[in-house]
Amino acid sequence: MDKEKFLGEFEQMLLLAILRLGENAYGSTVRQLLADSIERDVSIGALYTTLDRLEAKGLLQSRLGEATAERGGRAKKYFKVTAQGQDALKRSKQALTNLWQGLSIRESIHG
Numbered sequence: 001m002d003k004e005k006f007l008g009e010f011e012q013m014l015l016l017a018i019l020r021l022g023e024n025a026y027g028s029t030v031r032q033l034l035a036d037s038i039e040r041d042v043s044i045g046a047l048y049t050t051l052d053r054l055e056a057k058g059l060l061q062s063r064l065g066e067a068t069a070e071r072g073g074r075a076k077k078y079f080k081v082t083a084q085g086q087d088a089l090k091r092s093k094q095a096l097t098n099l100w101q102g103l104s105i106r107e108s109i110h111g
Contacts, residue, residue: 007059007092013038014050015059015089018079026065026076027051051079059085 007015017033018025031047034040054060065076081089 006095007088010046010050011054011059012089012092013040014047014054015081015085018060019081019086019089023078025079030079054085055079057084058082059088 013034014030017030017037021029021033027044027047030051031042031044034042051060051062055062059082061080061082062077063080065078067073067075
């Protein structure tokens with residue numbers, strides 16, 4: 001493991017959302033999945049900044065789809081998690097599992 005860093009929480013969420021969406025993973029579907037599944041409203045700017053960073057790290061690949069009239073002639077940018085991205089997710093999950101091992105956290109702070 002040559003100085004590989006662990007993924008941040010938001011990076012993990014984006015990679016997991018893209019894996020879940022499969023062939024249909026592009027900006028607005030990723031945003032919608034995050035809104036629906038974890039009730040997190042993500043700005044387009046934050047989304048694409050993080051997606052670009054993950055792609056630069058080799059954890060994601062992107063491709064442009066066909067230009068569509070409903071998008072004003074612009075093409076959708078589709079994302080796919082690379083093998084390196086899947087490995088990074090597995091490492092992060094294992095690290096968190098190890099840290100959680102044996103811990104017990106109260107269900108509610110207000111209870």
